[in-house]
Amino acid sequence: MELLLSIILGFMIIGAIFALHARDLLSALVAFGIVGYSLVICFLLLKAPDLAIVQIVVETVTLVIMVAVILNSTREEVKDKLRWQSALTIVLALLFIGGLVYFYQVAIAPLDELGMHTTRMAEAYIEGAAEKTGSANLVTGVLFDFRGYDTLGEATILFTAAIGVLTVLRLKGKKAA
Amino acid sequence: MRYVALFIILLLFWLLITFSLTIENVIVGAVAALLTTALFGKFFRHNLIKFLQPQRYFWALVYLFVFTWECVKANFDVAYRVIHPAMPIKPGIVRVKLNLKTEIGKTILANSITMTPGTISVDLIDDELYVHWIYVSSMDPEVYSQKIAGRFENYIKKIFE
Amino acid sequence: MIVYSLCFVLFMVGLYGVVTRRNMIKIVIGLAIMEISIFMFLVLIGYIQGAEAPIITGHETAVQFVDPLPQAMVLTAIVIGLATNAMLLAIAIRIYKNYGTFDIRKVNELKG
Amino acid sequence: MNGMSRIVKKVTQLLVSIIFMYGVYIVTHGHLTPGGGFAGGAIIVGAFALIILAYGSDALKLHKEEAGSSASESLSILMVLILAVIGFFVGGMVFFNNYLPTGVVGELISAGTVPLYNIFIGMEVAAALLTIFIALVIFKEESK
Structure with missing residues (x-):
């Protein structure tokens, strides 16, 4: 169970990274669809049929609205690449990530194992x-x-x-x- | 007349998905079907006499098997083209002349062509269907019309016309 | 526990998108990815091994249900997420109409 | 916007009423089976969006539909509030009190006020999302 969920989550992460890096906005939206529809499968595995129904419809409506917006304007991604301005930026980013990971550790410690919820x-x-x-x-x-x-x-x-x-x-x- | 038929179809659909025959259920279903008919009745345009002729249902059953067989054959064909190292594809868009008269027949034919792997119906203008084909094997309109649409057309004519 | 960590990674990916992308549509996608990771995490917390979906059918044997409380919360959150996404997209397309670009920094330079 | 090809229009004619009916089923059986107001409302929006996309905005009077959908949105949220306030006065001064008889678990007419809330929340969700969708389409039309 946990293995299966981990595999699906891995696919979701890959889809998310691709969605954020795609050159074409329409393909970015398709990749974002991977994330949303995988969530539906996860909900079904986690015994939440209500949420699965809602999520599959809401994801479809979201994608329809997003595609409507893109067809209204432009599919071109903004050209400029990301620049690392200075070493200070990198240090600040690493500090920020470290802080987030620390608080994640603190928050996750008292939780039960997956499936052992009381x-x-x-x-x-x-x-x-x-x-x-x-x-x-x-x-x-x-x-x-x-x-x-x-x-x-x-x-x-x-x-x-x-x-x-x-x-x-x-x-x-x-x-x- | 159209509205009554739509109401009956929707009520049957309701009873099928709820699958219980209590009085409350039928009343709620009737109210829902009435609402749906009032909202969407003007979009329901079909010739209703054909619904009541039993031989059409028989031909629909036959068509189901024919379509499945064609679908399996086309699947193997496309799989062969994909796996073959040289990739023997020659894609192109061809214009297929249809012999069907009714709108619904044309729609079902177009959808059948789309669902068969290797061919996708792009648009329908007047009597001509534009089909994207993975391997354009002949340039003669007679031959490719027969190859793409002919295998389904006779059955669809028997079902819908 | 590895599932929780993967949820956290997904959240970080969304955050990375929001912080670094310049295109407004990409920023909305990043926010939606963050939302999705949160939904996943909350439903994972409520999951119980071998339990039933929280619907009384009358003939279940093991009377233990998955926790219905996180599911109810996530149900409202999904619809709220859709509403906020639609609002953000409306603002984005309005900005595009006025400035002719989705680039958020260029919009900053153009005005004030 | 001209709408799509005749194939899409014909399939829309066949399917749209059935999609709407399925949405109504999800809403009204929300207290018995998976689903409820949120899911059913979103499915109902799918039916309307299908018609708008297939037929195009030329064939439909979108301004009229927008007025109707935003009016029904306001009406349904008002009805939810009225139901809650009635609960406040009927029961022991508790907001969202379930004052109707609850009936037998598993029957269609049961669970007191829950199905009523389901129906009005479904209307609310459907009308709100439809309003957003129509607003986007009208924006596209007018900005040409």
Whole structure:
């Protein structure tokens, strides 16, 4: 299980590196699609079918929007290559990476091994979900009943994003009726 | 008339995917099908009489086997071209004249050609289908039309016309 | 534990993209890669060996479910990620319309 | 934008209502099977986006559709709030209270308010994403 997930994650990393280095923006998007759709397979292996459905649709919509944006403008990658300005930049970058790795070590230490997770907080949700909410799908039960506030906030963010996109992309003002 | 047919098809689809016959399920499915018909009914343009003629279903079954056989053959052909060290390909776009009348028949033929490895249908303009072919073996329109479209055309004519 | 480390590597790749790329579309792709690594990490934490997907079907034998809490959180996060990505892309294409380039440093030079 | 070739249009005619129906199934069965408002809403957007891409913006009145989708977006988020506020007054002063009878686990009409939230969140997601998509298409049309 862990081996399989590691292989898929390795492919995701290769796809991500290629997506960031591709000369053509359209091929960069195709490479980014590798990352997103591999995530769907990982979700299915990790027993999260809800997330797999959402991710496969959301990835498709994201790619459609990105391709629409690129076809609207240009496929050319910006020409200038990355320059290492000075030794100071490299030292700062290495320091930054070292700091991140250190904090990653600190954060990862108290975690359980993969697959040995003990449900502490969700115990109440799993025990009470079927009786309290009557929902057979526990994820939906958590989402819309125990944690309704999160869902409301999420819906608000979607609403705001849609209004923001409308505002940013409006070229002509609305005609006076 | 069209709308009623779409409603019935959608309700059958709903019952197939939910697979239960309780009253609530049927009511919810009917409401959903009504909504879908109201939103997308104007995009559903098919000749409905043909749905009720059983011999068309028989020919569709036959066509399924024919198509699978052609697909397997084309797979081996393309695999041979890929594995062969000299890569014997001669790609090009040819213009195939179709004998089919109905829109749906042309669509199914174009999709069948696309799904067979080695050929991809690019566009459909009037009665002519532009096909990208991996190995253009002849320049004679009669010969290549027969080679690309002829093997499917008779069956599709029996199914849709 | 190696899976967690690979998630971290994926996150670092996304961060590298955001920091070094000059093209705005590439920056959005980098942000999306970072998001994806976080989703993966959260779902990995909630995974239990040999457990069922958290859906009551009525005839499961081993009544142990995968932790539904991280899954619910990630579910909202995915949709929020889509919304923010769409917003960023809208801003990017608007900048392209005004300046004629996706290069973020050139935009900086042009104004202020 | 002129839309795509006749092959794509015909396949769209065949498939679009079935895709929409499948989205509705995912939304309404969200409390029983994998899926729910988020996934189903995104699938419903797929149906609309398919029509816009296949037929092109000439054949459709996009400004009208944009107004309709942003109106239904506002309406559905308002409905979610109203459902939550009703829970506040019916039950013991708890926001998002599940006040309807929960019924038997595993039946379609069960789980109290959860299916209602599912439906309205699905509408919200679908309308928001559709608004974003139509805004991009209109931007492309007008910036020519």
